Amino acid sequence: MIQSATVHLFTDYKTARGILVLKPLSSQIASLVEQAIRDAQSDGTLPTFEIPSVEINPPKRPEQGDYATAIALQLAKPAQMNPLDIAAHISKRLPEKDYIATIEVAPPGFINFRLNEDWLRQQVETIIAEGDDLFKLELGAGKRAQVEFVSANPTGPLHVGRSRGAIVGDSMARILEAAGYDVEREYYFNNAGQQMINLGNSLRIRYLEALGKPVNVPSEDDKSFYQGEYLIDFAKDLIAEKGDSLVDEDWQPFKEYAEQRMFEWIKRTLARVNIHHDVFFNEDSLYTSGAVWDVLKALDERGYIYKAKEWEGASEEEKAKAERRKPATYFRSSKLGDDKDRVVVKADDSPTYTLPDIAYHVNKIERGFDVLVNVLGADHGTEYKVVAYGVNALGYDASKIHVIIVQMVRLLRKGQVIKMSTRAGDYDTLDDLIDEINQTNESNLIDPGTDVVRYLLLARSPDSHLDFDLDLAVTQSNENPVYYIQNAHVRCVGIFRQAEENNLNDEGADLSLLGDDELRFLRKALELGEQIEFAATTFAPHKIAFYAHELANTFHPIYENVRVLHSDVSEDAAKARLRFYRAAQITFKRVLALMGMRAPDKM
RNA sequence: GCCCCUGUAGCUCAGUGGAUAGAGCAACUGUCUUCUAAACAGUGGGUCGGGAGUUCGAAUCUCUCCAGGGGCGCCA
Incomplete structure (x- = not known):
């Protein structure tokens, strides 16, 4: 019964390299709905209007189906029609698909899709066939992306504050890889200042x-x-x-x-913590290549450069001081919308950070990446703004650069905030933090604190300030989401260990024997594609962390119910379930890998 | 003063203009002779910071006020 089961999701999607790629169900359904709207327009049922992007989401309540769209409600105004009628017209024109069982129109105008359960069961085989490349998307196929992150000058060890950007950046890179991009990780540094x-x-x-x-x-x-x-x-x-x-x-x-x-x-x-950069880019090379001065000249030619001794708003005292100095060189960024002009060359003829930074980003764009991601700390918040003004002023498209600003991290020990500062020496390094977690962990994992750190620093929106709770990080119970997720993988592996002893295997499994519990997990597992797509297009790697927890939360109750090696489970059912747990294991392994975490066999 | 981020359950936080706002922890009650109880089942818990607006529909968009954090250098 396992034959020919792996074709459903990826029949139409192959990259130039011949790697099979999946397309999320929501995107597939969205294209069907879009086509149905176009069809209704061309046969005159719906008036002509520009079709907005069709959002397909899993609804909150199970009786509302597996996927739903509110597109008919959105079209009510442009179409000047009752949303229920619009929904009916659309659903009537939707083609039959092997993965869709039913399509329902629900007031006030939702269209609800229910997946075909036989098809869903067969996806166990798809997941197993995909393995470590599960839900590698076509989204970025043939495109190059670069993620620049960490970029700390080598003046001190990596401290916890910097680590957040490191984890977020690397996770972003992993997600872009899953989305199909060819990804480079870059570290920008300056050893000359x-x-x-x-x-x-x-x-x-x-x-x-x-x-x-x-x-x-x-x-x-x-x-x-x-x-x-x-x-x-x-x-x-x-x-x-x-x-x-x-x-x-x-x-x-x-x-x-x-x-x-x-x-x-x-x-x-x-x-x-499983982070490896491909390129270490030295700011100094922008001086030796002359790129820094080229940028200055180009800005000047476009009328964005002037010299002055003082800046607007200077006090009388500052003005008096400035009188005795040589003038500095300014970038007229206020002309582009900035609050004020920025000094780009100091009175001593040395550039500020702004000029090489603009040159660096021009350099990145010229290297031909389709997507550039820049992970910065909140204290560098205005920096990217000035760089974007500069890049645009030079005629490049700064919208290719996506900046993820990560807010501050505070380390809490017993509710007390620990201050962090590299220069003062009372820093808290990432190494110390991992070591501290390791000390209290009794598992057989090597360096278990690294996974804890990766998860806890990722599982928060970058926009949110992050309180890293050390007391939580060192707990080894259900309080700690890290072990909760990893344990799901451990449990799957445990079954196979035991099955081998009992001489049970999953060859020739009849997947039609899988029940509602397994289907619930499969629905959730198939959401991974959407999660990757969404995380990649909105540059929000934390989504995967939350999804991982939801997936584990779906898994554990099923594990309690759906036993494989009980005496009251028939051999056929046991085979089918074993096959199911193989798919579950692969899904957890994949999700953990997307977060740069390990999928342990034992804990 | 100006700019950016945040404010959602007791705590920590998700939430993409859509249906009855979610999860974990904490609290309380149960569940291991059967693949890891680092787990599961159940109970209680909300003026989505306040106000106004836009919309058929707002936690989500706009304005305004309040509170917390960060940034406002010829440092990076």
Whole structure:
């Protein structure tokens, strides 16, 4: 009964590379409805008007079917007709499809679709056939996307605040991959600025201090000194390597050493949470290539550049001060809608961050990506705005750039907020956080805290401020959604482990033996396509985290009811159920992978 | 003062202009000799911050007010 079952969802959709791709049911139904409206228009039943995009969603109540649309209600005004009549006209023109059992019109004008249950049962085979590529969509097939995220300068270890953007960015990349895009992950950094010189100087001080040389260790008030203890460790390692041979050197060799160590550390931390960048883009290359000055020249040619000593709104004192200075170079962004003009070249002829940032985004666009995603922290909120003005001013299309602004993370321990600041040294690193979760976890997983961190930092709208509750993160019970989801996968694997001992397999399973419980799960599992599509097109990776929880929430009650290895379950039923759990396992594995999490076999 | 984000159940949060606003946790009551109880079943819980508007229909869109967070540098 398993033969020929895998064709239904993806018959029409193959990419150039020959990979099978699925199309979400809601999109398929939406095209049917759209066509039906067009048909009704061309035979004169409906007047001519522009058809809005047809939204198909699973309704809240099961008696309203599996999918529903309110399109007839929306068309009431342009068509100047009763919505119920419109719905009737549309549903009459909908073609028969193997996956649809019934189409009903419900007042005040909804069209409700119910899936064919035989077809639904056969999707067990589709899911198994798709495996790790389950619901790889055609949406981005043949297109390239780039996600830029983390982009922290190597001045300190990755702290929790930055980690949110890291997790969100990588999850976004995974979702775009699932949507069919060819995805590049990029990390933009600068190792040439004042911050890095400060880092070199700070390490030099720690180095001299460790050697017992007379040196003043700056206080916490000194913003140019990095207080972090890690520099004391670096200094010791440096002495072990080079002895006291560097005592007469300036900041330079110290900067190089610190940078290299710091980057290793950041990359190691990122690798721990399953994040790997394809490209590390150094801001400095925009200077050596001349791109920065090209941008300035191009802006100037378009009349967006002027020189001035002061800015509007300066106090008398500031004006007096400015009189004695050389003029700075301004970008006339206010002409494009900005609140004020921005300095792009300082009086000392060095550019501010704005100019290379514009050059960088121009560079990204010129590399030919179809979609660019930029994950930024809330403290950089205005930055992208200025960059977009600059990119547009140069005649490029800034609308290709999608910015995800992630709001702040606060770390809570026993209800108390823990302050985080890289420079002051009282930072809380992502490594520390993971280690703390690991310490209280009794599972056999390696580094279990990484999955907890990935989920908890993802499962919130980026627009929402995030309180990371450490007390919740370390609980190993149903309070913790991470284990709730992973446990669903563990339970599936457990069945197969046991089935093997009992010499039971799922070959030749008769899927018609699957009942309502299994159907409920399959309906939810088939929503994954829509979830991926929605998360990818609205740049909202947190959707997948919520969906994962809903899927587990559908699964666990079924697991209680639908037993495989009970004595009162017939062998045929057991085979069919085993086949079903194989599909369930694949679905959970896929969803966890989309979030960069592991699908453990045991916990 | 200006800009951005947030305000939904006791707590933490979902919610795409549509049908009776959802989930988890917490609280209470039950369920393991059978594939992991890190689970399941059940109960209670709401002026969707306030007000006005647009709409056949608003938690969702507009305006306004209130509260919290972030940003307003010739730092990045």
